[in-house]
Amino acid sequence: MLDLKIHGGTVVTPSGVGQFDIGIQDEKIVLVAARNSIIDESQISIDATGKYVLPGGIEPHTHIATRVSEDWAGRPGVMTQSPEAASRAAAHGGVTTYIDFAGGMEGTEEGDQSDKSIMTRLDARRSVFSGHSYTDFAFHFTLAGEVPTRTIEEIGEAVQSGVSSFKIFTTFGSKVPYGHLWAIFEAVGNSGGIMAVHAEDDDMVKYMEAKLIREGRDQGYNLHLAHNNISEDISFRKIIRLSEHTETGIYFVHTTAKEGAYAIADARNKQLPVYGEALHNYLHFTHDHYREPEGTAIHTYPAIKHASDRDGLQEALINGTLSTTATDEYTTYKDIKLSGNTIETVCGGHNGIETRLPVVYTKFVSTGLISIEHFVDITSTNAAKILGMYPQKGAIATGSDADIVLFDPDMNKTITLDELHADSDYSIWEGFECQGYPVTTILRGKVIVDNGELKGSPTDGNWLARKVAPSVLANPEC
């Protein structure tokens, strides 16, 4: 007997869209069959008539339970929201897996561990999330500063244990020097991992920060002049050259400028395994919004740029240059978010994990710019492929985890704070009119949100071991 049957919906599978019924047993999809052909007396049956049945959303970029720097928060001891709160919001937003970070320089709940091994630090980070997450989760491992040789030598072991992506910054305090990056890329490439890169040209950012301060123009609304287009162009292309020399796959987190998208397109035209992510706020806002009252609430580093960049990112998502959407989830309360208002002190990030699917659907699918299959690619499947979870995650197919979202394309809903589920007191999407909304979320066969009502438990989520397919690292596969 099946544990669960979903019938009557329009299902997006890897081989196309159709009217299928789905059978689920022991957390897995065991049947994808023609409508009304599953005779089994299932324990639970869900009627998905009028709904899209999609693979659960995958959020590839979150900062949960992370210490907020005192420069941003204005006071010590502030953390971003807990795994319970963030994963609760995720579940309500149709997201069944998120990838956060372990390692790095930023203090986390477990304190400074920068002298410990990668595996020790992973265990420490896992213990913060285990038993506290409504959805599944994984970690990119962040390498920061002048990374010691012994740490670089541990990369192979970490990849073997299921950590397939390594995050680096080319700016900020955690900037990794290029010589170290060369060694890291080689180790990650040789081990079958992929680099997740925050690329900005540190010299140009620092020069512009000093110039803006000198000229009395260091207000938060000028963030895009410090974290600017040329910096993204040059840094993306340097990283791509390094990836080409070391034969290492690259996942650019938050592509923010049309120049970044062009650099990715050029690399992909050369068949290099280079992938890019767009954040949903960058697909909607421009730096002009920074000037509005409380306008810097929309800010995520690097910086939201010009209308031509917003349009360029949209086009890059539509034409397949960019592979994923994400949020850089970084949830605080508004007093923290707005505490600093200079180019050096505006707090990054916002509570976005719940709003990505409906915002992206509204902007791209309900307007006819992309198909429902392409929507599934940029909200789930591509992240699963690039970051090593496919086909366990990101697919409605026999043998895949039964992570499923029922999405109602006819539900019109205006986003209001009252109906969101993060631990926060603002939303940058307040008043945004969604045409289409996720209504029911299923994690490994268990209904965790049923028609907007939370049914899951913070003990439901598991840590995920990942492994990137060799084909993803050989060519731009998605």
Ligand SMILES: [Zn+2]
């Ligand atoms: Zn981030």
